[in-house]
Amino acid sequence: MITQEADALIIGFGKGGKTLAPFLAKQGWRVIVVEQSPAMYGGTCINIGCIPTKSLVHGAEIAASRGYVEFAEKERAFEEAWRTKEELVSFLRGKNHDNVAGHPGIRLITGQASFVSPHEVIVTMQESEAITIRADRIFINTGAVPAMPAVEGDSRRLYNSTTLLGLNKLPRRMAIIGSGFIGLEFASMYANFGTEVTVIERGPELLKREDADVREAVRQALEALGVRFLFSSRVERIRDDASAAVLSIRDEAGDSRSLEADVVLFATGRQPNTASLALERAGVRVTEKGFIAVDDTLRTNVPHIWAIGDVNGGPQFTYISLDDYRIIRNHLFGDGSRSRQDRLHVPTSVFITPVFAKVGMTEEEAAKAGFRVKVAKLPLTASPRARILRQTTGFYKAVVDEETGRILGAALFGEEAGEIINAIALAMDTEQTHESLRDRIYTHPSMTETLNDLFAQL
Structure with missing residues (x-):
């Protein structure tokens, strides 16, 4: 050898x-x-x-x-x-x-x-x-x-996030098991293409670590794309009939239902x-x-x-x-x-439509940590750039320590959120106050200048 x-x-x-x-x-x-x-x-x-x-x-x-x-x-x-x-x-x-x-x-x-x-x-x-x-x-x-949990039954229509990328035909109906970041991205993407998407989630809601207003806004935006959610539900069995995969689903009340899908995606972690x-x-x-x-x-x-x-x-x-x-x-x-x-403040982005990005603590987490919290929240209808792009869905939200003026966290749901979150993370890492972002000169019209108006509310 x-x-x-x-x-x-x-x-x-x-x-x-x-x-x-x-x-x-x-x-x-x-x-x-x-x-x-x-x-x-x-x-x-x-x-x-x-x-x-x-x-x-x-x-x-x-x-x-x-x-x-x-x-x-x-x-x-x-x-x-x-x-x-x-x-x-x-x-x-x-x-x-x-x-x-x-x-x-x-x-x-x-x-x-x-x-x-x-x-x-x-x-x-x-x-x-x-x-x-x-x-x-x-x-x-x-x-x-990708993790593939065991489910009773057998189907040729089961995919994970890797194998699904090899599928070059658009399915009419898709069932997604799991509503984490991967599941939501695929749900948003396929719904935009025109697939009928159903997301099955064991828990009572999606994005359980986020504030209630963020969860609600994301859910409503995805539902507006045509995504259907089945919360507090789990898949007990999957089998194939002549034309589709048939999922047997039971909710927390014990009620059962069947769902047919051309493709079943397991988005249950890695x-x-x-x-x-x-x-x-x-x-x-x-x-x-x-x-x-x-x-x-x-x-x-x-x-x-x-x-x-x-x-x-x-x-x-x-x-x-x-x-x-x-x-x-x-x-x-x-x-x-x-x-x-x-690594003080690591930003994340979920590329649904529109993008959801976050950094730091949520409003709820900051309050539990003992901070005196001030919250700034701005709908994207207030952004000239968002109106130009005709992308006004969502809002930008920031959580600030009232005593020091430092930014504790931000949740941005809307156009260019994945870009703007980096500016906020940098301000947090360098311990700037929210006034530094409020009073900074930004190009116009841009999504970044929305930070002027967001932090002017405090």
């Missing part, structure tokens, strides 16, 4: 790993990157996450704006958007492959990696002999995969992608949920092994994986000061 030596072995081609690899190679390190699938060069975001879904979201909003009536027209719009998504993903995957494989200090190997010992990994490949890699340092960047790694052979500990346990510098209990990105159980966003890289870079070649504790 062939043995390769490396200063650094990176298992997985995700955002953090693909950024770390060329950096380490530039320091003169011998770097090997192992990725089990050529379809995943570049990681989850590019191939099966952020990029393809947001491409489809954009295509869906274009399709909705055209006002198609006939389902055949909607199908053609979906197929056009699907092809555009495929072209974009293919381009970015190739670019990421070339950035890593084309670097003279990096060897890219496509195969499945499993630990043999703390410093040794065996890589099994389809068309050649397995090789052993012995590395001084190992970085695990294998990400997470789990660490570690099944084939044989972590026990390296002595690497995992959490109760199976994620790789790390300290605030991303180091595992084995000092020369780190875990980067979704696989370590942190927030599952590509920008967090990138920041994981920055922490590791700082500890290997900097002053060692960076850690996950530096």
Whole structure:
């Protein structure tokens, strides 16, 4: 068996790993990157996450704006958007492959990696002999995969967020199990394309961690797109008949109903992608949920092994994986000061229509934490830019500490929310008061200038 030596072995081609690899190679390190699938060069975001879904979201909003009536027209719009998504993903995957494989200090190997010992990994490949890699340092960047809970019955129409992206035909009817961020994005997207969407949620409401006014506004906006919600309900059985999947659903009162769907999407969370790694052979500990346990510098209990990105159980966003890289870079070649504790206010965005973005505490959380809370809330009908774009659904909301004037959190539901939230997060990280955003000069007409009017209410 062939043995390769490396200063650094990176298992997985995700955002953090693909950024770390060329950096380490530039320091003169011998770097090997192992990725089990050529379809995943570049990681989850590019191939099966952020990029393809947001491409489809954009295509869906274009399709909705055209006002198609006939389902055949909607199908053609979906197929056009699907092809555009495929072209974009293919381009970015190739670019990421070339950035890593084309670097003279990096060897890219496509195969499945499993630990043999703390410093040794065996890589099994389809068309050649397995090789052993012995590395001084190992970085695990294998990400997470969709969780598929067991449901009684059998159906050929079951999908997860990965497999659904391969479906190039628009379904007439879709059932989505779960109303988390992934479920809501797919619900909004397919409803915009013209699919009849039903979301089945075990709990009594969606976005349970948000304030009531935010939950209500998001629900109403999605219902206006045609999304139907079945709350306090669970799927007991799924079977196929001649033309559809048939879901047997029971609510908390014990009442049962049947629902037919052409496609059933499980949007019930994600789990660490570690099944084939044989972590026990390296002595690497995992959490109760199976994620790789790390300290605030991303180091595992084995000092020369780190875990980067979704696989370590942190927030599952590509920008967090990138920041994981920055922490590791700082500890290997900097002053060692960076850690996950530096992430003070991490913004998030859910790309429904319109976008919902948030940072920091909700109004309810701030009050429970003992702050004297002031709340600013502005409907987007007050924004000239939103009126120009004819996108006035939603509102911007901010929570402020009355004593200090500092911003405790914000929930933005509306046009350009995913962009504006970054400005608020920066103000929070730099401990500015709400007056600094209220009195700042912004371009006009823009959505950012809405912050003038939002904070002028306080």
